[in-house]
Structure formats: C-alpha cells, structure tokens
Amino acid sequence: MAYIGGVSATARACSNIALVKYWGKRDAALNLPAAGSLSLTLAGLVTETTVELSERLVADSLVLNGVSVDPRRTTQFLDLIRARAGITTRARVTSTNDFPTASGLASSASGYAALAVAGAAACGVELAPRELSLLARRGSGSAARSIFGGLVRMHAGDRDADAYAEPIAWPLVDRLRMVIAVVGGGVPKAHGSTSAMDHTAATSPYYDAWRHDVVPRDLVSATAALVALDLAALGEIAEANALAMHASAIAARPAVIYWQPPTIALLAEVRALRARGLVAWATIDAGPHVKVLTTVDDARRVADAVREVPGVTSVITSAPGPGAALI
Numbered sequence: 001m002a003y004i005g006g007v008s009a010t011a012r013a014c015s016n017i018a019l020v021k022y023w024g025k026r027d028a029a030l031n032l033p034a035a036g037s038l039s040l041t042l043a044g045l046v047t048e049t050t051v052e053l054s055e056r057l058v059a060d061s062l063v064l065n066g067v068s069v070d071p072r073r074t075t076q077f078l079d080l081i082r083a084r085a086g087i088t089t090r091a092r093v094t095s096t097n098d099f100p101t102a103s104g105l106a107s108s109a110s111g112y113a114a115l116a117v118a119g120a121a122a123c124g125v126e127l128a129p130r131e132l133s134l135l136a137r138r139g140s141g142s143a144a145r146s147i148f149g150g151l152v153r154m155h156a157g158d159r160d161a162d163a164y165a166e167p168i169a170w171p172l173v174d175r176l177r178m179v180i181a182v183v184g185g186g187v188p189k190a191h192g193s194t195s196a197m198d199h200t201a202a203t204s205p206y207y208d209a210w211r212h213d214v215v216p217r218d219l220v221s222a223t224a225a226l227v228a229l230d231l232a233a234l235g236e237i238a239e240a241n242a243l244a245m246h247a248s249a250i251a252a253r254p255a256v257i258y259w260q261p262p263t264i265a266l267l268a269e270v271r272a273l274r275a276r277g278l279v280a281w282a283t284i285d286a287g288p289h290v291k292v293l294t295t296v297d298d299a300r301r302v303a304d305a306v307r308e309v310p311g312v313t314s315v316i317t318s319a320p321g322p323g324a325a326l327i
C-alpha cells in the first residue's frame with residue numbers, strides 16, 4: 001500500500017555525561033564501541049526534535065537551532081528507519097538544543113536519541129527501548145545511552161545486536177547533581193569526537209592500555225561502588241577515568257588536546273573543594289568544559305566556586321534526567 005505521508009512527531013531527549021568514558025570504535029560503519037561505558041542522563045541539557053514526513057519534499061532538510069545545516073548525517077540516519085518502514089518519504093527535521101551545540105556538551109547524544117524517537121514515530125515504526133538504543137547508537141555512540149534516564153550502562157557487546165545501553169536502578173540517583181562549568185562560551189570544538197577517537201586509536205601509545213586495561217577495570221570498580229552505595233568511590237573512578245581518556249588523546253601524534261587553561265584551573269578548584277570536605281569529582285569530554293559530579297546538598301557551593309574561576313563563562317547545574325520520549 002502506498003504511504004500517505006505528512007506524519008509528524010516530536011521527541012525530547014536529555015544529554016548524558018559519561019562517568020566511565022567511551023573513546024574508540026571497533027567498527028566505524030556500525031558505530032560499535034571498542035569498550036563499554038557508564039553515564040548519567042542530565043535533565044538540564046535537552047534537545048527537542050520534530051520530524052515531519054511529506055510526499056511533497058524532494059530532499060531531507062535539517063534546521064538546527066534555527067539555522068539550516070547540511071542534512072547528510074540526518075539523511076543517513078533516517079534511511080535506517082525508512083528502510084525498516086519500507087518507505088522513502090523525505091523529512092523536514094527541526095531540532096533545538098537548550099545548551100551550546102557541538103562544544104563537548106554531548107549534543108550528539110541528545111540529538112540522535114531525540115531523532116531516533118521522533119523519526120521512528122513519524123515513520124510508524126514501533127521500537128522497544130533496547131531497539132531505540134541500538135538505532136540511536138548508529139548516529140552517535142553516546143546517543144545509545146540517552147534513550148534511558150538516570151544512570152545508564154552501555155555494553156560493547158560481541159556483535160551489533162549486543163551493543164546497546166540499559167538503565168541501572170540506583171537508590172541514590174536522585175541525590176546526584178552535575179555542575180557544568182562552561183569554558184570559553186561553549187564555542188564549537190576543534191576536533192570532532194569520531195575523528196579524534198580514531199586518531200587516538202591509530203597513533204596513541206596509550207590507547208591499548210586505555211581500551212584493554214583502564215576501561216574494563218573502571219567498569220568493574222564503578223559497578224562495585226554502585227552496589228556499595230559509595231558515591232566517593234564512584235566519583236574517584238569517574239575523575240581518574242576521564243583523565244586517563246585525555247592522557248591517551250594527548251599522547252596521540254599529533255596530539256588531541258581539548259583542554260584550555262581554565263580547564264586545568266577547574267581541575268585544581270575541584271581538588272580544593274574536596275579538600276574542604278565537599279563532594280566534587282571532575283570529568284571532561286571532547287571539549288574544554290569541566291563537569292563536576294556532586295550531590296544535591298553541595299551543588300550550590302560547587303557552582304558558586306567554579307563560577308569564580310577565570311575563563312568560566314556560564315555554569316549549568318543539572319539533576320538526573322529522564323529517558324527520551326515523544327511529546
């Protein structure tokens with residue numbers, strides 16, 4: 001039967017910040033991660049995406065934060081959904097982030113999670129959460145985790161169908177807060193994560209240690225910390241894991257350096273906060289910003305302290321957020 005078209009769906013997805021990072025792919029075409037990861041979905045970083053199908057369109061289009069941009073990756077992603085639906089109808093995609101885009105604040109995570117949910121609904125494809133996670137992964141590795149709320153574990157898996165994320169129930173999750181110190185106004189990043197992780201894997205003398213030693217060990221100890229309800233242990237692992245990821249990237253040739261002077265100053269400030277007895281653990285992604293894992297009780301003092309660090313242009317405090325959903 002011919003597809004009628006003109007169907008529209010809107011979804012919201014929160015971004016997520018990894019506590020045990022994903023840095024390296026074992027299959028570029030399928031976007032399979034080299035190792036597992038663990039993340040916290042954040043209510044304060046939200047993407048809202050509308051996918052509108054119409055038989056009248058001759059090509060897909062993408063408007064991101066009000067600006068028309070190259071829809072190539074969106075088309076590739078929607079083609080995965082259209083193939084399942086058995087349709088070829090083109091789409092108008094409108095997406096807005098309520099936070100700086102492509103600056104190391106994980107906009108690809110919330111972006112592809114929202115596109116997966118809205119795209120599947122618009123195309124009339126019903127997918128269970130695990131299938132949505134597998135689909136979102138094809139857009140960006142971290143997006144697989146943003147299908148779910150709270151703490152989320154991503155499996156590296158042995159094959160395509162095993163590389164999905166799933167939520168971890170943790171009694172203390174509502175007490176967690178992430179304080180994000182935005183450095184340099186959230187300008188777009190210098191190295192996209194895909195090319196930077198491929199380059200790290202190909203040239204860094206520390207990549208094998210990262211992939212085969214650091215990540216598996218940190219995933220085991222982070223799981224043990226969760227079971228023991230030991231937030232300090234979890235924070236310690238998260239900070240050390242982020243520093244090890246950056247150490248491997250910095251050792252690539254030529255180096256991949258996301259840090260700016262305020263990044264280092266923030267790391268020192270987080271250590272000073274801990275020395276004063278606050279719960280504060282730093283993590284850094286593919287950008288200069290520092291995200292501080294803390295608690296609902298300490299978030300205000302952590303935010304006030306990092307705001308004073310020269311070079312910090314804004315501070316976002318976020319509670320854990322829900323999984324991606326249609327609105």
Ligand code: PMV
Pocket residue numbers: 017018020021022023037106108109140141142143193194284285286
């Ligand atoms: O999902 P991508 O391709 O944008 O890569 C994410 C990479 C990091 O944010 C640095 C780490 C992570 O696990 O989110």
